[in-house]
Amino acid sequence: MTTLITGGAKCGKSRLAEELLEGFGNKIYIATMQPYGEEAHAAIERHRRIRAGKGFETIEKYTDIDETELPRDCSILLECMANLCANEMFRYDVINDPTERIMRGIMHLQNCSRELVIVTNNVGSDGIIYSPETEKYIEVMGRVNALTADIADNVAECVYGVPVVLKGKLCC
Amino acid sequence: MIMITGGAYQGKLEFAKRQFSLAESDIMDGGSCDISVLRTARCICNYELAVKRLIAEGKDPLGFTDKLECEVVIMNEIGCGIIPLDKSEREWREATGRAGCMIAEKSETVYRVCCGIPKIIKGEKN
Secondary structure, three states, rough: EEEEEEEOOOOHHHHHHHHHHHOOOOOOEEEOOOOOOHHHHHHHHHHHHHHHOEEEEEEEOOOOHHHOOOOEEEEEEEEHHHHHHHHOOOOOOOOOHHHHHHHHHHHHHHHEEEEEEOOEEEOOOOOOOOOOHHHHHHHHHHHHHHHHHHHOOOOEEEOOEEEEEEOOOOOO | OOEEOOOOOHHHHHHHHHOOOOOOHHHOOOOOOOOOHHHOOOOEHHHHHHHHHHOOOOHHHHHHOOOOOOOOEEEOOOOOOOOOOHHHHHHHHHHHHHHHHHHHHHHOOEEEEEOOEEEEOOOOOO
């Protein structure tokens, strides 16, 4: 089963994602945020505290998710698509479209796991026109999210901790 | 009238084409097409950009919106950020919000598309 959780910033997506994996064994947390700067360190610390005692093994993988080595039949929480997308897009001198690479990664995770939860982010509802690079990022995020939602069994948008189901159902 | 909204790049236009069997020639882009043909187009996309252009041309976007005769209106949700510092951006955002409310009011069905998934937020759920 694959579940995609979207929503705005700091709206309880991670907590919901962790709840969805309660009761599953062999839990793996794939962290995509690169620990650059104070705020990233603080965010990572906060997430580690929340996850502590919930039985996750953490794998830090910032790009090339399709190359992640995983045990069979694990349950996976990938957090989050927004970081993964940025890491992939801006990893070379020239901006590239990572849609295909990311989707290959998602399918790899689906193949290895019994249960997969992916946390993403809603960007692009603020009406601001950004630089071409950022606009491209918003476009890629939109496409990757729609493609992932298409191959997911369940999709929910988190609103201040309240899950609003867009597809399938949530088992928690 | 049918309204389709949601954030940028969520798959609104693709959904509209599929759901309402729209041909490319049925769709007018509010950001680029001749304003005079917008009102009676079968489908307008990027209506929020039409609002911006109407303001720039000194026309009343709400009066224009009131007379829309389209079958399908697609417009981005743009009001979820910080109030813009720039006055004209604020005017655009406000006019778009008000125009969106008018279109939703007139529409028998309003869809909101997120991650490519359309949800009916007003009208018959079938």
